[in-house]
Amino acid sequence: MSRKQLDRTLLVLAALVAFALPLVVTSPTYLQILILLFFYAYLTTSWNLVGGFAGVLPLGHSVFVGIGAYASSILTLQYGISPWIGMLVGGLLAALIGIIIGLPTFRMRGAYFCLCTIAFAEGIRVMIENIDNIGPLRINGPRGLLIPLKDPSFWNYQFMSKLPYYYIILILLILVLGLTWFISRSKIGYYLAAGGEEPEAAAALGINVANYKLFAMAMSCFLTALAGTFYAQLMLYFYPKGLMGLDLSFEIAFIALIGGRGTIAGPVIGALLLRPLNEFTRIYLSDMLPGLHLVIFGLILILVMLYLPKGLTAPLAAIYDRLARKITVQGDAK
Amino acid sequence: MTAVIQATLNGAMMGAMYGLTALGLTLIFGVMKVVNFAHGSLLMVGMFSAYWLIRLTGIHPYLALVIVPPVLFVFGYYLQDVVIKPVFKAEGQVREPLTVIIVTTGVWYVLDNLALMLFGAEYRTVRTAISNKSFALGQYIISIPKFSGFVVAILTAVGLAIFMRKTKTGKALRATSLDREAANLMGIDQYRVYNIAFGLGTAIAGIAGCVLIPFYYVYPSVGVVFDIRAFIIVVLGGLGSIPGALLGGLVIGLIESVFSQFMASTWTEAIIYAIFLIILFVKPSGFFGHKQDW
Numbered sequence: 001m002s003r004k005q006l007d008r009t010l011l012v013l014a015a016l017v018a019f020a021l022p023l024v025v026t027s028p029t030y031l032q033i034l035i036l037l038f039f040y041a042y043l044t045t046s047w048n049l050v051g052g053f054a055g056v057l058p059l060g061h062s063v064f065v066g067i068g069a070y071a072s073s074i075l076t077l078q079y080g081i082s083p084w085i086g087m088l089v090g091g092l093l094a095a096l097i098g099i100i101i102g103l104p105t106f107r108m109r110g111a112y113f114c115l116c117t118i119a120f121a122e123g124i125r126v127m128i129e130n131i132d133n134i135g136p137l138r139i140n141g142p143r144g145l146l147i148p149l150k151d152p153s154f155w156n157y158q159f160m161s162k163l164p165y166y167y168i169i170l171i172l173l174i175l176v177l178g179l180t181w182f183i184s185r186s187k188i189g190y191y192l193a194a195g196g197e198e199p200e201a202a203a204a205l206g207i208n209v210a211n212y213k214l215f216a217m218a219m220s221c222f223l224t225a226l227a228g229t230f231y232a233q234l235m236l237y238f239y240p241k242g243l244m245g246l247d248l249s250f251e252i253a254f255i256a257l258i259g260g261r262g263t264i265a266g267p268v269i270g271a272l273l274l275r276p277l278n279e280f281t282r283i284y285l286s287d288m289l290p291g292l293h294l295v296i297f298g299l300i301l302i303l304v305m306l307y308l309p310k311g312l313t314a315p316l317a318a319i320y321d322r323l324a325r326k327i328t329v330q331g332d333a334k
Numbered sequence: 335m336t337a338v339i340q341a342t343l344n345g346a347m348m349g350a351m352y353g354l355t356a357l358g359l360t361l362i363f364g365v366m367k368v369v370n371f372a373h374g375s376l377l378m379v380g381m382f383s384a385y386w387l388i389r390l391t392g393i394h395p396y397l398a399l400v401i402v403p404p405v406l407f408v409f410g411y412y413l414q415d416v417v418i419k420p421v422f423k424a425e426g427q428v429r430e431p432l433t434v435i436i437v438t439t440g441v442w443y444v445l446d447n448l449a450l451m452l453f454g455a456e457y458r459t460v461r462t463a464i465s466n467k468s469f470a471l472g473q474y475i476i477s478i479p480k481f482s483g484f485v486v487a488i489l490t491a492v493g494l495a496i497f498m499r500k501t502k503t504g505k506a507l508r509a510t511s512l513d514r515e516a517a518n519l520m521g522i523d524q525y526r527v528y529n530i531a532f533g534l535g536t537a538i539a540g541i542a543g544c545v546l547i548p549f550y551y552v553y554p555s556v557g558v559v560f561d562i563r564a565f566i567i568v569v570l571g572g573l574g575s576i577p578g579a580l581l582g583g584l585v586i587g588l589i590e591s592v593f594s595q596f597m598a599s600t601w602t603e604a605i606i607y608a609i610f611l612i613i614l615f616v617k618p619s620g621f622f623g624h625k626q627d628w
Contacts, residue, residue: 295448
């Protein structure tokens, strides 16, 4: 078996396991945990397109989740348009806003860029909290939007069980991972990496770094907004502080950093490790001592940055490499 | 009109508190080129230190000013030395070490939630002899604790400016802030300078904690209120600039206080963000910043 075959077999195997998992996990609670796990992996992979590959650290991505949720929900609530169409509208709107934010900010240095994305996100959140109507659109201020139950159907994006949600988010995740893989191997990916590490040198080689960053930003925002619609249809209720707050923005970035930003597997590995840890420490420890689970989260973050600044993917990849070499060498010897 | 002038006075005094918080942040950024996301948490640590000191010993609130800041200096010094320095070293000579920002965020999570574990989520205040005292300036009423805070903020900024210009350590701080490598070549120990800068920034957060405690509630996540404002202020004033931090603080305090006379206080927050973004786009270096910094 060659190395390439091994990689492919394992990937197909992982996908099969993911698709077959609901056969084993039938409890709605655990299915919900799995759905949220994929949801975070999807969000982080979308973030990774700009936060990982373009070498900047945006810390306000939750605002795009909010835009997606609001766009599709308002269209459904007020105009009876299917969330699937609203999802695309929200995506395009988020991409547009991403470009508007990116145009002036991408010339800034790291710290300024970080603060600017935070200010944008918080500013938009505060405004949404203070506005009840934008023209004819009812956004309901801090109270958020409640999506009424309709006939469960694919077109209405509402289902009787959690199962369809599971497959929707799984397919979305696989698609965005495929896209990331494609981009990382294309010219755009190399240009982005070059622009992230050595912007001056890349510019000197004639690469229009800013344009590629904008492209990455637009795509990242579009994909992030799709997750917003998914969240709205899954929960059927959301409000600005819960959905668009800094907590979510930071968590997305942390998952990427702990998993390994700028790698394809990083966000998934980060989400696979952190989400269950978060979920269980929150359930079991917060009764004992409030805040303990977040202390643990903070400590993990510090320790990973201290000892594995490139995230957990790098050492895991090295272990896999060693194992794979053994297997393939043995295979070749036979 | 009276109400507006009274609001202006109150805004200036609260703005001085924001400016004082931003002062520590701007000092750390100026020297290390790191946005310290844990700064609000350090302020919270300062406030809780002052709170417990005053509660347990019953000393005059302003006596805490000679005890808390030195203790926080040592805390900040070793926090940088033990937690942040290793990450800094690993990043090498990157101009703006983004990983370090993440570490400071981790510190923020740990400190805030340790406080939550130890002290619970309730809001606490210390009632001291001066808490409700005020004096009249013409027809305007000025609260004594707020006014003292205003004076202390200005004295701290002036003191820090003199320290940076006149002392050898201050000069080393400025040299490192201008050019890390050149300072290294001149025999300045870069990491020791970072320790001192971080310690000083933390000590200033301690000063702010001491003057805030007679009139402001303390609770584990109190830092967030000041954090976001301090970020806006340092950008407004110019990252790394001492007078910029104070002036930026006053501007934000005034906007907040005067606008809240005319509209809901939540809207003033939106206005602050809007002004912040406009300034970023029109003049990213802020009032007193260096062009090369952004």
